[in-house]
Amino acid sequence: MTTIELMKERQSIRAFDTEAEMPEEDLQDIIEAAVQAPSSWNLQHWKFLAVTSDEKKQELLPIAYNQKQVVDSSATIAILGDLEANIHADAVYTDAVDAGKMTEDIKTQLVANIHAAYEREGFAKDEALINASLASMQLMLAAKEKGYDTVPMGGFDKAAFIEAFNVPERYVPVMLISVGRKTGEARKSKRFPVEDVLIKDSF
Amino acid sequence: MTTIELMKERQSIRAFDTEAEMPEEDLQDIIEAAVQAPSSWNLQHWKFLAVTSDEKKQELLPIAYNQKQVVDSSATIAILGDLEANIHADAVYTDAVDAGKMTEDIKTQLVANIHAAYEREGFAKDEALINASLASMQLMLAAKEKGYDTVPMGGFDKAAFIEAFNVPERYVPVMLISVGRKTGEARKSKRFPVEDVLIKDSF
Secondary structure (H helix, E strand, O other): OOHHHHHHHOOEOOOEOOOOOOOHHHHHHHHHHHOOOOOHHHOOOEEEEEEOOHHHHHHHHHHOOOOOHHHHOOEEEEEEEEOOHHHHHHHHHHHHHHOOOOOHHHHHHHHHHHHHHOOOOOHHHHHHHHHHHHHHHHHHHHHHHOOOEEEEEOOOOHHHHHHHOOOOOOEEEEEEEEEEOEOOOOOOOOOOOHHHHEEEOOO | OOHHHHHHHOOEOOOEOOOOOOOHHHHHHHHHHHOOOOOHHHOOOEEEEEEOOHHHHHHHHHHOOOOOHHHHOOEEEEEEEEOOHHHHHHHHHHHHHHOOOOOHHHHHHHHHHHHHHOOOOOHHHHHHHHHHHHHHHHHHHHHHHOOOEEEEEOOOOHHHHHHHOOOOOOEEEEEEEEEEOEOOOOOOOOOOOHHHHEEEOOO
């Protein structure tokens, strides 16, 4: 199946096989694919919290407003955006210097520019949401290719989630994605036609 | 090539063949694939402004801080997030009622809930950024599959962009993505290993 076909096949599934398990290797492969997403300055503004144990799924259930896919699926992965991804700048560009692709001086200036951008009001959060979402989409497509289905959820009690899962202040919850083996087919939801969403050259 | 392989092949390209053109059909196919992304309540919080004319590319160049891919690539697509995507709720759920999947009463309640959520401080912008980013990732992968390469850009003068392209207040610029035929190979950027970004069950 081509990637574009896979995009058209993917749909949000809420009915999962409660007996199906996801081997650790599949989880690792899916996350490894997800993190191939691009990110601003390659800062990789994402963290994945995979809720797989029965105990933690039950704890998540009311936080996710009792959406039953949280307990029925094999795992629910919380995608967290990193509000302090600028901390990664030094490590990311040290690699570039070591590879001979950047001088130490250019690196120093670039890292300073990144830290300066992070001083701007609202910048860190916007970056966290955007970049973590790019990885989220790859996660859903990678899961689909490996024979799983997914459903992303924006509706959950974020404050309760942070408390229950000891999420450090550094991270903002972006979405939950349940992953598992579907039972039955969902109704394919419609999209507005391309001519409604594409503008050429200027409004 | 599998989708996961495609994710690993995709890299941000800044050197494009200035002679290459993208047929309108390819642009349409790429956008059609992009909009298959999921979105909260299927509100489809995205709009795509494809800058393809030489005149508009030149106008975009300083706004994109003179990143030359803006003029060298076949098109630069601005992804805009819709701050008023709740306006779509009625149309989206009228479809569901017509398909016999939802009662009129449930639709009325759901649409009211959506409008209420949009009253919450910051909600509309977060939703616009997250959901438009999901479509952005599909856009980059779809382009790659069709033989194009891309580079997403978060660094551009958003206020100047809004003015130059007459972007209505309803939309927030999320990113620019240049699309074209690459010349030469870029250095594949590294990612942090899975064990650095994956947490099991709780922090």
